[in-house]
Amino acid sequence: MTIIVILAIGAMTFLLRFTPLLLVRKNGSAKQKHGFLENLPLAILSAMIIPGIFQVDKESPWVGIAAGAAAIFLLVFVKKIPLFGVITASVAVAVVVALGGGH
Amino acid sequence: MQDTLKLFKKGIIDSAPIVIGYIPACITFGLVGKALSLSDLEVFLLSAVVYAGASQFIAANLLALGTAAPIVLLLTFVINLRYLFIGMSFASKMKRDTRVLHKGLVGFGLTEEVYAVSMMKIRSRNDSSSHSLPYVLGMEFPPYTVNLISTCAGIMLSGYIPADILPALNTSLYALLIALVIPQIRRHRKNLAICISAAASSWCLQPLLGTASVLAAMAIGAAVGAMFPFKKETVRSEAM
Incomplete structure (x- = not known):
């Protein structure tokens, strides 16, 4: 069942990438719509972060909070940092918290 | 060739x-x-x-x-x-x-x-x-x-x-999501409103709706964003 869902997600993702390529026009630049639809991606990402991040470790919310705080700190104060650096650093913080005081 | x-x-x-x-x-x-x-x-x-x-x-x-x-x-x-x-x-x-x-x-x-x-x-x-x-x-x-x-x-x-x-390794997902969200928030006040309203409603609705709370929160966040007056943003550079 899960496999079928995964294949369906894959097919849908492919169509999203492939369909626009069929609509090639001379001046076919992407015009973005401002409004409800344009706001959806950010809204969904935000809704997935909270409260999920508090529940990532069922024994202690501090693991997720520490990881989140580390990521935000790096993104806000150390701007020239690659995505992978942010992820590694915040996971490292989470591991330290989980092994240390978290449990 | x-x-x-x-x-x-x-x-x-x-x-x-x-x-x-x-x-x-x-x-x-x-x-x-x-x-x-x-x-x-x-x-x-x-x-x-x-x-x-x-x-x-x-x-x-x-x-x-x-x-x-x-x-x-x-x-x-x-x-x-x-x-x-x-x-x-x-x-x-x-x-x-x-x-x-x-x-x-x-x-x-x-x-x-x-x-x-x-x-x-x-x-x-x-x-x-x-x-x-x-x-x-x-x-x-x-x-x-x-x-x-x-x-x-x-x-x-x-x-x-x-x-x-x-579980600590799973935080990488959230670090990735945060890394996608933060630059957007910094770009426009509207985006901060979307983010806060979606996150808050997701948190508040979860006990009522379970995983479907994400859908409701998504709609609420996007609707809040749509209330902001139309303003030409600089092209969303990293998404484009």
Whole structure:
């Protein structure tokens, strides 16, 4: 069942990438719509972060909070940092918290 | 023929920064997928068939939670809507006579990173060769191959990572999501309002609605954003 869902997600993702390529026009630049639809991606990402991040470790919310705080700190104060650096650093913080005081 | 091979090779060389980024990300995905107790095949297929960064992590998370299939599909659809804009922008730079089969190949491998790097190369070199078919395919081939190999490596390594640490490794998903959200918030006040309203309603509604709270929160956040007066933003550079 899960496999079928995964294949369906894959097919849908492919169509999203492939369909626009069929609509090639001379001046076919992407015009973005401002409004409800344009706001959806950010809204969904935000809704997935909270409260999920508090529940990532069922024994202690501090693991997720520490990881989140580390990521935000790096993104806000150390701007020239690659995505992978942010992820590694915040996971490292989470591991330290989980092994240390978290449990 | 000589030219085709040369362009293909050039694409491969230009894909190096993408490859370097994908290796750790895909190893992490393999580890996280296993930590969420998905099967090896499920984790591998998410990388091999979906091949779409953040939405892979989100789909893995939702599937592991036992979320209903329509909700998983709807959420990943919404997250991946950005590919429509990427595709439209990329299409305007492709030759009109490209065969449909070739467009299918290009479309399958057209990740944000491939899009961003190929567009940057065009701008810096100011020539038209960048979107020739062999060049694009050359640029798409190594990242996808590395994606498959690194995901397998992650899956295989997962047995050697102690169980206490696994929930902590899952925070990588949230670090990734935060890294996508923060730059948006900094760009526009409207985005901060969307983020706060969506996050707050997701948190408040979860006891009532379970995983469906994300859908409700998404609608609320987007509606809050739509209330802001229309204002021409600078082009959303990293999404485009």
